[in-house]
Amino acid sequence: MTELLPLYDKTHECLMCHKTFTSKKARSRFVKMIKFDTDFCPLYSTEGVNPLYYYVKVCPHCGFSFSDDFLPFFAPGSKEVITEKVCNNWVSQDFGGERNVQSAIQTLKLAAYCGTLKKEKHINLAGLYIRLAWLYREIDNQEQELRFTNLALKEYMESYSTDDYKGTQVTEVRMFYLIGELSRRTNKIDQATRYFSKVIENQKNTTEATTVEMAKERWHEIREMQK
Template identity: 60%
Template structure:
């Protein structure tokens, strides 16, 4: 008899803080179906399919240190002690290794964002956690929290852009500039939005990402039309 494939499988990790081994659920790719993407790249998943963001974060059940596959293995001097004091010593053992609710997912992202900040992880990594938190809140229509985390992710993306710590990651300079423009637009900072969309469009001759140039032009056009409509 063939065994029925289930959406979730166990993946084993070793905690970089306390060296404890644990398993956590991940989603098999065949159970993920993206219908389309929002203007800030938030994926919209088909009904009846899994949202892999629920399982993006790995939380050590023993010490509470939380991380993703994007975290570096390097801890700056003193970082482990700070994490020990602020997270591990306060941790009430909790296992996020089973199926997760949306609330579980939100909790795990907040834990990972805190771990990332204390560890002084790259700005690009922390930004990715904040934007995913914003997406999760968007899916629950909690606009206040969505806005809060969009602002935090914008701050981290801007830091990443100015320090260049996105280099060598999956986020290209063009994508990063577009995101800074789009998040600025979403929080109502029109000047920065226009500035960064312009930077993207200026690169159209040498770009290998024509789709990003196009969506920047679309956003720019929308903003111009909004301006005409609002009469400013």
């Protein structure tokens, strides 16, 4: 009987050049999550695999990098810009094999660059930046973690103001909490308090009791710190 491996090959079609390629994906039975951090960063057991490493698909043919959340359509003129800035400069690399934290960071940066040129939704860019912050936390690079936390916060606030998160898995209550928590982590304490308060004010209108409790905990932590 063939031994089941933690990673398997999944075939993708590049959104940009439409060529097919394979990229590794983690089998769920090998993913062992221990807990979530206060910004929803999943903490995985070292015995298993980290699915964050395989969030981004990198086309080996043209270099366009994307996640499953990317929309299939491109803003007018964006394909030409991507061709000029990404595809024409692409030195063929294959990210389709097993990845470590450094190669995962590289793929997320490629996707963030491609997503920005594509004019991808703010909520999707925020997802890339927050994952970069999480991976830099994993290797204890506080400067880069702070940099990408700030970028994620900016995109979440843009997403909230333009409503482009609607129709995704991110609810309004979760959006309020994320803005509050990323504000707290970047020392924007007044803004953090304001958004945690919004979560608490909405507690009767949501089924997300865990998020409400987390907001209350953060709110009390801030109050204690200010005494």
